[in-house]
Amino acid sequence: MANHLNRRDLFRRMAATSAALAASGLPAWAAPKSANEKLNIGIIGTSGRALGNIDGVKGENIVAVCDIDDLLLGRASDQFSAAKTYVDFRKMLEEQRDLDAVVISTADHTHIPAAVMAMRLGKHVYCEKPLSHFVSEARLATKVAAETKVATQMGTQIHATDNYRRVVELVRSGAIGPISACHVWCGKTWSGGERPKETPPVPSTLHWDLWLGAAPARPYHPTYQPANWRRWWDFGSGTLGDMACHLMDLPFWALDLRHPTSVESEGPPVHPETTPHWMVVNYEFPARGDAPPIKLTWSDGEKRPSQLAESKLPAWDTGVLFVGEKGMLMADYDRRILFPEADFRDFKAPEPSIPASIGHHAEWIVACKTGSPTTCNFDYAGALTESVLLGNVAYRLGQKIEWDAAKLKATNCPNADTYLQREYRKGWAI
The missing domain is CATH 3.40.50.720 (NAD(P)-binding Rossmann-like Domain)
Known part of the structure; x- marks a missing residue:
């Protein structure tokens, strides 16, 4: 590569x-x-x-x-x-x-x-x-x-917005000191459901076999298409797949993250067909030069980082929280706040350095x-997507993954291959 x-x-x-x-x-x-x-x-x-x-x-x-x-x-x-x-x-x-x-x-x-x-x-x-x-x-x-x-x-x-640029500049300027932890959360949920037993007729305008594409064949049902495919493992990746590329993009960019060394997930019992209504994923990323290792935690559905309540932070439904030695930086798509606010009352943000x-x-x-x-x-989006989807792999396996990014292998779990790749239907192989 x-x-x-x-x-x-x-x-x-x-x-x-x-x-x-x-x-x-x-x-x-x-x-x-x-x-x-x-x-x-x-x-x-x-x-x-x-x-x-x-x-x-x-x-x-x-x-x-x-x-x-x-x-x-x-x-x-x-x-x-x-x-x-x-x-x-x-x-x-x-x-x-x-x-x-x-x-x-x-x-x-x-x-x-x-x-x-x-x-x-x-x-x-x-x-x-x-x-x-x-x-x-x-x-x-x-x-x-x-x-x-x-x-x-x-x-x-959202990567193109000015707010994300200003957050990246704050992190890189050392405004909150060296950062060793980051929390990312999203209140949205795509989850649940059993495979339908009824087989209604395919709508006359829909080419169902072409919509299935490389995925395993199954009868048409409106619970799959449109939109709700996100909650079915065969077609989507749940809330994590839907939203994490937007939200984890910010710490990936600001902290120069690439590949995790381990991933561990928790959630309700794994369903073979559909994604969970909540999940918490703990990623560990290695040190990058002088920057310390990072523990990044993703929470979705009903789950929120405990730091929001413990530190009396705003109860945003979606956000990113950087935790540094000198303070915390909380952001979402169009807001950013430094905490404790009293400590940053006279803080002057660095001059913008990332072009609009x-x-x-x-x-x-x-x-x-x-x-x-x-x-x-x-190149950038591929590494980000790999990391995001490893959260689903760890969840479906029910164990922590020790990840070798160079070999694309979970070194402690050969069974992970089942969820890292798939077989394609005839006529759809890449």
Whole structure:
């Protein structure tokens, strides 16, 4: 695997790219004026989170749209009347030789089959979070991206906000001293349910077998699609998979985290079909240079870090808490507070040093055209996704994992392989 780009160097390069674009007289996002300079983009998935992603790239040439639901596909076709329509992304990628890039906003289990195929065909890829459904898939995506050298970006859109930048600067400035613990929590929950016994007819507009893709075959039921697939192990990754790439992104960025050395999870009894309504995951990350090892704890559903009550901190439903020798820093998407507040009454924040984002989607578009870096490329996003999904692996195994990231192995538990990777249905192998 290629060495990952130092995050500070990445931002220096992005700033240089932005400066060059400004000097050229082009707008900040560098959208070319003539149609033939625009990217030819294919859209895979057109509803839900896809709507925001489509909005982020609609200034380019949308030449193909793909969805497994004819009704949704028709709506997308109405918006992009010149685009060719598909129900099978494999056919789209095989036929549309003029594609420069694709945007993938499907259910988790389809992310990597689509992304890897696209990258191997030389297409730039924007893919929603979590990057993959299995740990091994994230590693494969990282490897293929490095080999093909295409521009990649995972859809952690909050990474582009000013608030995240200011939090990263506070952490790196030493405002709360060396940090050895971090708590991340989310009150959301995707959980529960038994496999339905009834088999209602497949809606006339839905291509059910194509929606299943690489996942094991099962009869259609509306409890799976749309949206609720997130709580089924075969298709989604529960609350952890849905939200941790957004929230754990902040400590990963601020603390330069990469791979944990161990992962241990707790929650209600494991269900073979569906994800739990709460989970607590303890990650241990090694020292990075002079920075001490980090214990990062994820809590979701009804669980909250005990520090919120013990330290009389605000009862936010979602947040990140950095615990340092000199104090604590609490943040969410658009807030940040230093504690104890009395100790930081006269504190002066460091001058901003991380350049403002040109926009999460715009960053990727510029990268497709110029080769400039993106901040959530598959090297960074792959490691983040691997760590996130290891929490589910430890939970389903019911034991602590000692993790060897180089070998992609749980050294103390050979059975972990069952949950690190999967077999693909015939016709869907990567």
